[in-house]
Amino acid sequence: MSTILSSTTDKLELVTSSAADIDYLTCYTIADKTSSPMVVKDADNKSGAIASATTTDVSGSPAAANDRWSLGPMRFRNKHASTQNDLTLRHVKAGGTAREILKVTLYAGWELWINKDGVAFVYDQSGAVVMGQVLASDTVAGLIEIASQAELEAGTDVARAVTPGRQHFHPSACKAHGIVTVSGGTPTLQTSYNITSITDTATCRLTVTIATDFSGTNYAIIPGMEASTTTYSATTTSLITVVRNATRAAGSFVLDALEIDIGQATDPAAWTFACFGDL
Amino acid sequence: MRKPEVQRIIITAADDSTLVMDFVTIEFLPSAPAKGRFTREHIRLTRMATAENVESEIDRMSQSLDPELRPIKGWRFMDSKERLPKDRTFRNAWRDSGKAVTVNMSAAREIQRKHIRRHRTPRLAELDVAYQRADEQGDQKAKARIAKEKQRLRDLPADPRIEKAKTPEALKRIGID
Numbered sequence: 001m002s003t004i005l006s007s008t009t010d011k012l013e014l015v016t017s018s019a020a021d022i023d024y025l026t027c028y029t030i031a032d033k034t035s036s037p038m039v040v041k042d043a044d045n046k047s048g049a050i051a052s053a054t055t056t057d058v059s060g061s062p063a064a065a066n067d068r069w070s071l072g073p074m075r076f077r078n079k080h081a082s083t084q085n086d087l088t089l090r091h092v093k094a095g096g097t098a099r100e101i102l103k104v105t106l107y108a109g110w111e112l113w114i115n116k117d118g119v120a121f122v123y124d125q126s127g128a129v130v131m132g133q134v135l136a137s138d139t140v141a142g143l144i145e146i147a148s149q150a151e152l153e154a155g156t157d158v159a160r161a162v163t164p165g166r167q168h169f170h171p172s173a174c175k176a177h178g179i180v181t182v183s184g185g186t187p188t189l190q191t192s193y194n195i196t197s198i199t200d201t202a203t204c205r206l207t208v209t210i211a212t213d214f215s216g217t218n219y220a221i222i223p224g225m226e227a228s229t230t231t232y233s234a235t236t237t238s239l240i241t242v243v244r245n246a247t248r249a250a251g252s253f254v255l256d257a258l259e260i261d262i263g264q265a266t267d268p269a270a271w272t273f274a275c276f277g278d279l
Numbered sequence: 280m281r282k283p284e285v286q287r288i289i290i291t292a293a294d295d296s297t298l299v300m301d302f303v304t305i306e307f308l309p310s311a312p313a314k315g316r317f318t319r320e321h322i323r324l325t326r327m328a329t330a331e332n333v334e335s336e337i338d339r340m341s342q343s344l345d346p347e348l349r350p351i352k353g354w355r356f357m358d359s360k361e362r363l364p365k366d367r368t369f370r371n372a373w374r375d376s377g378k379a380v381t382v383n384m385s386a387a388r389e390i391q392r393k394h395i396r397r398h399r400t401p402r403l404a405e406l407d408v409a410y411q412r413a414d415e416q417g418d419q420k421a422k423a424r425i426a427k428e429k430q431r432l433r434d435l436p437a438d439p440r441i442e443k444a445k446t447p448e449a450l451k452r453i454g455i456d
Contacts, residue, residue, distance in 0.1 A: 187299075
């Protein structure tokens with residue numbers, strides 16, 4: 001509901017904190033209390049310019065004791081090129097103590113709109129709605145900024161939002177993974193993330209090439225595999241998978257599958273891997 | 280999740296061994312249908328299997344290869360109708376002729392000899408223990424029998440059947456038993 005002025009000494013006043021130029025427009029409708037129901041008998045507006053830190057009557061007051069003014073919409077614009085202004089809207093009831101009802105900071109080019117229902121909006125210099133001017137936190141709803149790649153890689157900011165296209169930059173995110181099945185002669189890539197090729201290099205040996213490389217060779221590779229049988233043999237079943245020595249490059253690595261006793265045996269049923277580190 | 284689409288590449292390494300690369304041409308997002316038609320919105324990564332792209336991928340993959348495999352001698356696109364050997368027993372003996380990948384029997388024989396040597400080692404160790412026991416018991420017949428079996432196992436890599444084997448299947452049948 002909009003603000004109502006119900007006496008000849010009711011008014012809305014605006015306190016400005018700086019000399020940043022503020023133009024304002026206050027519209028209102030006038031109803032006659034003596035008629036039942038009350039009917040709108042007139043409508044008018046008040047506009048002006050404020051160029052200093054001061055208190056300004058931005059509404060005027062009802063002319064007659066039985067007049068009831070319904071304020072809204074109201075608009076306040078910071079016309080200054082660079083200086084911000086803290087605006088405090090105050091309601092004065094019957095010439096008494098002014099009560100603060102709204103306080104907002106308007107940066108250069110910003111506007112405050114209060115519609116006829118009394119709902120306030122702040123628009124930035126591009127005309128976009130500024131949904132609250134406080135930073136969002138664990139307990140307060142407000143503005144939230146999107147985290148950049150560097151901020152995600154640092155992983156310390158608790159006030160910025162993570163977007164789907166950047167979440168993978170966080171240190172805890174898996175940077176590459178895949179599953180490669182082996183049947184009918186050759187390993188086949190089944191599903192993967194950030195992988196551009198797999199190469200069947202030899203029996204029990206798989207080379208994996210990464211799409212977006214790691215920033216260096218120091219990244220973690222978690223290799224795994226699915227055994228080719230449930231009747232395990234220490235001499236013929238591949239039971240251990242390792243990253244082959246000295247093969248970890250920023251964009252590729254090699255996995256070896258070994259059985260326990262005597263070296264390479266038969267290929268596993270599938271290779272799996274996941275990689276963590278800095279892209 | 281939908282399997283990536285790949286172009287298979289046959290690569291010949293410096294030691295003439297054959298590498299088989301699955302070159303990813305389309306990586307799908309989880310939203311892609313498991314089969315059938317898909318749209319751009321279902322694709323995470325796509326690239327053409329051009330010679331330039333394949334060369335670049337092989338170069339990147341090569342960074343992790345053992346030194347004896349580098350530099351790569353050559354590569355070719357694998358035809359969609361071409362089939363690789365199904366049996367991987369002699370995978371390390373695969374050689375590319377330029378039109379097909381087959382098992383090189385000379386390399387396969389060496390692999391089978393190595394296989395025999397690997398698998399006879401634990402059997403020889405068991406026979407050593409059995410021979411000692413027979414010796415302690417003064418059982419000359421058992422000692423002779425064990426000695427003969429050990430010699431048979433030692434001679435296996437030189438078994439003439441290995442040289443005579445003309446196919447991988449024939450070679451596979453020659454074991455330590």
